[in-house]
Amino acid sequence: MGLRNTASQWGRVSRAFHWVMLAMIAVQIPVGFWMVEVYEVYTETYADDTWVMYTSRIHHTMGFLVFGVALARLGWRVSNPTPDLPPALTTYMRWLVRITHAALYTLILVYPLSGWASLSAYEGEFPIFFLLWDDMPRIVPQVEEGATFTYEFFAEIHRYCWKVGAGILGLHVLGALWHHYVARDGVLLRMWRGG
């Protein structure tokens, strides 16, 4: 089994990207909710609170890693063939698959970018962590409350990513299960172990 994709199979690299991304997201979402819960308990003093800092460091770091892996994965995607879908799928189904996959790729870019932008815009002092650093560059200007592109503006996009993303991911997983149990066309297995 090769590293690169072929016209009918996913290579090792694409499969590794797919499942590593799932594992990262499975950690990142609960850490996100945990971090927000910790914020709420410590609203007055959160800049000094170590749990706010710990959860933020994990969440930001993992989010940046997701972003890096997403860029590498997209690079690999465009420089490799994409295995054809089973010929039995109707045109309508093919479009549904394309739109779902495009939405998933969009999400793994917009999710980290909106989180990063929200902290960049934040008017107060709050670290943007990556590994041991706490001073990642701002990607949008820092603004006061009342401006248009505030922390809340980007945080709202970030929260929407979950509302929209959970639905799309649910559809994606249902699709994978449908291929495996109903259509029995090997689509889940070709992503899992290469065919």
Ligand code: HEM
């Ligand atoms: C794919 C990557 C990411 C995922 C899946 C993710 C997921 C989440 C989730 C589930 C929450 C809780 C949302 C809620 O309260 O409804 C959250 C909150 C948050 N995340 Fe992320 N996140 C990601 C990347 C990042 C990055 C890179 C940063 C910053 C560098 C970041 C900063 C934040 C902030 C500031 C909040 C609090 C937002 C608020 O005020 O409600 N996130 N994230």
Ligand code: HEM
């Ligand atoms: C239990 C969870 C998951 C299962 C069972 C699953 C299953 C699959 C399967 C079987 C395929 C192959 C489709 C084909 O061969 O044409 C696939 C493709 C894909 N999956 Fe997942 N997946 C899961 C989670 C995720 C997550 C969390 C993401 C988030 C980014 C994701 C993003 C994608 C994308 C973008 C593709 C299309 C790949 C391409 O065309 O380049 N999947 N998934």
